[in-house]
Amino acid sequence: MEEWARVQTELKSKLIETDDLKFTKTIKEENGEQIVEFDELSYIGGVDLSFENNEENAIASLIVLKYPSLEVIYENFSSVKLSLPYIAGFLAFREVTPLLDLLRNLKKTNPDIFPQVIIVDGNGTLHPRRFGLASHLGVLANVPTIGVGKNFLQIDDGENLTMAHVKMAVKEKLKKGGDTYLLQGQSGVIWGAVCIKKRAQIYLRLINFIFYFLKAVRSLDNTTNPIFVSVGHRISLDTSIQIVLKCCRYRIPEPTRQADIRSREFIRNHTSDQSVQ
DNA sequence: GCGACAG
């Protein structure tokens, strides 16, 4: 693992945390509100791995969606035998190779729809060495990536970015849908952001209202479900957040959500053994 | 020893 940490630190020297994109970001005025648009963004990718019931057989998936319609225009899967276990902080060493292969394959067979940015199921710079799976994949493939996590990975080491900190931030800072809170450590470094999407908040009020009546005088703590966005590669955190929010029909942005759904479906369709009645 | 632990 020390070796892996060295590899991460080494690769991190190639990491670009500013916008280096093949499309532009424009800010338009509408009723005095600033609206961000990505007029030249056409193809956005999502990658994920789904597992069968053992720890070694997995299906890797690469999905390409049209932007801004979010319609799926490409999907590909590959069966993978995994040798390494999952170790927090070293996810890339388990998952990056099959994802990289899928990307290379797409670039070779279908370069015209190769995504201009890829959303990854896992963190980028929100990582102990600032180099999670999203950054790892981005650097190796030399493609813009965004990291999106469903669970918080604590950053210790004096930064004091703890779960308690995040829960407090979510409760106090994320009031309305689309709100984001920057995860800044004691050093001043920003590791990522936590944000919540519109609809959840409406449900929350009602759910809390009901719980209040049932004398379950609990707070919003367990009901607010944010996502964690961080820079993967060749993109800024601001742009990452804006793109992710524009891709969120539900809690999870559509590219990775579709990658998840479709890879699970693939497993169902290919694991339906003969023991059926 | 204890807590934390992306997927």
Added chain:
DNA sequence: ATCTTGTCGC
């Protein structure tokens, strides 16, 4: 990550 039924609500 994965195993899982119903249930509540728009």
